[in-house]
Amino acid sequence: MQADRLTSAMLIGVLVRRAAAAGGFATILVKGDEISGVILVQAVEKGRESGLFERVPNLDGGYRLARCGPDPAEGGEALSQYIARRRRSDPDLWIIELDIAEAERFAAETIC
Template identity: 80%
Template sequence: MPPDSLSTPRLTSAMLVGILVRRSAAEGGFATILVKGDEISGVILVQALEKGRELGLYERVFDFAGSYRMVRCGPDPNEGAEALSQYLARRRRSDPDLWVIELDIVDAQRFAAETIC
């Protein structure tokens, strides 16, 4: 019988973000916390960049298979910084416990998925 995912111990959002920041530095990338959310269970958004070029915004979501994955969210990077800023402001109004992490590393979306999912 598979373990009940609701009763299985899991890392807190603060721990996952800390791991992402430290691992990206160890791999020659850069990660910074733009918005600090709920320490225990805040939703984590990753603003993916590569050499300063905006690649998109990704959210860590729980799927029906009982695991986490990174899902694209927010405006298209071509819409510019103002569209991203407005999107993040709307998300923060509806979820003040939200984390926003800027991650600048090669293949940032894959890197984030491998690290925090």
């Protein structure tokens, strides 16, 4: 029997509320499947892109954030193209922009 787990929509909601409470900002760029959509976090700090991260399962049954997509130095066009490819192959994925100090760590603490 599978253990109960939080839905993607619940995890995103927690991330948005927790970011606001910590003085940051989170915005849902693409809304995915409410139950089990893949979550991508676009990490930003003070308006500067610091990477794109995907919530992936790890070997102990939990989750972790894994860097994905182009390097931020490649620019916004490369990121847009990557996201367009991902959305074509998985229309159920979520994309959230998280603008807060240490966004990757913050997201990992919240949704993993």
